[in-house]
Amino acid sequence: MLTRYFKYGCYLLLGCMVIAGCKKLEDINHDPTKPTTTQPQYLLTGAEKSAMDVLYSGLQNGRIGMPYAQYWTGNDKANDSRYLLDEGINTTLWNNLYSISLHNLDQIIQINRAMPIASSTNQIAIAQILKAWIFQILSDAYGNVPYSQAFKLQENNLRPAYDDAKTIYASLLDTLAAQAAALNPAEGSFDAGDVIYNGNVAAWQKLAYSLMLRLAIRMADADPAGAKAVIEANYTKAMTSNADNAQFQYLGTAPNKFPYNESERPLSEFFVTAELVNYMQSVADPRLGIYARKAADSTYRGLAYGTSETNPNRLPPSEYSYPGKRIYAADMVGILMTYPEVEFILAEAAARGMATGDAATHYQNGVKASMEYWGVTNADSVAAYLARVPYVAGDWRNVIGSQKWLALYPQGFQGWFERTRLNFQQPGGDSLFHAPADGSLDQNVTYVPYRITYLVSEQQQNKASYEAAASAIGGDTKGTKLWWNKQ
Template sequence: MKKIVNYSLLVWSILIMASCEKGLSDLNVNKTSPTGLDPALLLNQAVINTSFPVKSMVFDIGIVQQMVTPNGGVLAGANFNQDSKDVTSQPLWTAYYQSVIKNTYDALTRTKDNAARSNMYNMTRIFQSYVFMILTDEYGDIPYSQAGAGLSDRVLFPKYDRQQDIYPKLIQELTDAATALSTKGTIETGDVLYAGDIAKWKKFAYSLLLRAGMRLSKIDAAKAQSTVQAAVAGGVITDNADNAYIRHDANFTQPIGGTLNGSEAANFYLTKPFVDQLKNTSDPRLQAIAIRYVGAGSGAGQTVAAGSTDPSKQIGMPIGKDNGTVGAAATADGLASFYDYSQVDRRRMVKISSPVFLVTAAQTNLLLAEARFRGWITSGTAAQYFANGIKANMDQMAMYDANSAVSATARDTYITANPLTAGTELQQINTQYWIASFLNGPEAFANFRRSGFPVLTPNPYGQPNNPDVPNGTFIRRLTYPTSELSVNTDNVNEAIARQGVDKLSTRIWWDK
């Protein structure tokens, strides 16, 4: 009897302990903490983080001679034909792999086998393809097939794919994803790019396909033509209502706008080639874009009262000047100091809440103009696409700020005075593409290398013995960041051995 009682007490004690442990376990579970993020949030985070970083202004925008600074140190880059790698501002590589590709990869993993989220899966495929296109255009060979798999698959040292292998995969990915999008599936209204609008996402995808096809114009004309034809058949962005752009506000500020309204407000200037192009053709976009703080002798002199948007007063900073030489250049131009040169208007065009345009009707119409001129498509005329591209870009100015709007009269007068002219079609089309891509550094840089236009004079800084960029040439790519060289050493060295020396002057595959 005593044994039975003891056994009963033991069983009872175990039951009580188990119950207590279960209670403690329940207490330790945070029922309000999510175990996984909704893929829509991951895609949105990726979109927002794609806004071009400050490093794009230092390199891309400087390489194509739209904005430069005479200052060195952390701002050294295209202005000095100098490779600055990481320094203090985050390179595009780090910004995109850590804050964009990581999120898109996670979103794809969570939606790939979920039929109810098919549209989200394919929207993410399209956006990820856009980002990979930027990365490979900037650097050449990059991690692609293994990129983003660090957390899920423990691929901590991804291999580099060849650019000539990446482009066909991007073309296939865009084609398949656009085809798979369906209005019969779940409409993902939470996405910040198009609020789940299937028609707009399809146009975005096919516009990227058009862009990818045109990239191949030098290296593989046949593939370029077939890709362009497929894109046009699918339907591309030809109206500003369908533009792909990132919206910013006080919580999600525009990176370049934040910099130009902060510590570097007095350090970046519109260039002489860019201002002269607009000024010499009476382009109304100059008044929309530029401001000059007349008589400014320092940054403190750049006051609202001193600011003028009068096109006739705009003067661009010469290329290839530093702090030791820019003062003499300013004096020669009749200015009080280099602070007196024209800038992009930070109170209109590059506010902290300014939009960042990724793919626009202006760009797409201009690519269609070139495709039609080459005979790759038969619809429309090159002249009409050309005019439509200019019109779309001028109308787009109002989306930055009401005070940057170009009037219909000024727009139409310019278009009439600057028709597409026989014998100079490619130069005209791609010069307009350069203007239409202002502030979209990666795209302006890529199309400049592809087309060779506008006609620019190579930056003379440090010549004739510049170690990074041979005399009389341009920067052709960005170099791999220090983090890759020091951590993913074997794979990056394999890519360098295959692609060519890791220098600013090395040409990527489609730029040969």
């Protein structure tokens, strides 16, 4: 199976060159130094890997995504869980997605347009789909961001304007619809370099339609009619099983290990939160032993979210649960999107009155698919769990929200976006999330950040565009709600 993952240790840095010398899979552990001409397959590998590396890093995911979703809280440097944003971590997230991943994808498009080949239409479509995925993440994390002018470097446009986030959403939906239609499974795409789908055009089509559902459901409170139109027109063409999942399989050997793994040293920076552990224990969730590991006393014990390092009530670190061994495995996958998320989207859509089928059935399918994904396959066990967390139409926001949140683990950014969008609690309304136990260190937010603040470097180097964007969204603070967040 791993032979399909073409030399992805040889990825581009800043889209300038690729490293040659990888003739077969085992060569990815070498350190070749001979540069060669940029080729689309190298650019694609670089784009996929660099995006996953930063989205699943112990810095960006560990200190922004996972704590903001309230899956993890800090053991050391607990200030991240109290909303003191590290500017270096923020800068790397923005720069890596723009300067490496998006730049590489833009280069794939330009190369195929300049020198078209038989597979150019499919190569361009795949690059555009990945660009849409990344731009939604940027838009959902920051709000307005550079989009239409982001890659006009040939015009020396080093100070791009920020596009309106709602307008970006509309453009992304148009792009995904157009590229899904343009993809032709009868023609080739990438004969190498695609770690996610190995060039499978039909799989990329399903992903495009699934990403349209993600965009649409996220704007469901802000634009119900628009969300309804997109979902009803496209949901039958999205993922239908875990076989369709879009994920980047790391190899477990350097330099292609999962970006945050404990193959070389124990990881002790984060505990799972008491909020996660307590809720999973209350419903006897069989995934708990995968998401977390037992403390020294053989019990699961999370740390209250946002507890400072100096809190006198903190127990020794060995008394708390660290994230599960599989989550820290060197060959863990970087998740782009999975089938369980699609089912929860369709459940919510049905609960909102959209014509996507039965909400309870989609909800159950989502739970079952998540269990299957994590290896919980005993039918009786899954059925008993569903009986403990039944679908309740009048409480759909809490019921679907809490299970979708569990299914999105460890996708910190997606878990955070859904937490703020749905503003859900436990089924029945009891609190699931809490403000940081020792208080927020950001005067603009006490309960949960709604966005990440723009880079300090943007304030200095792209001042006019930054100021216009900050004014347009209502202020550059973590407490500013994004356009789709109406809860």
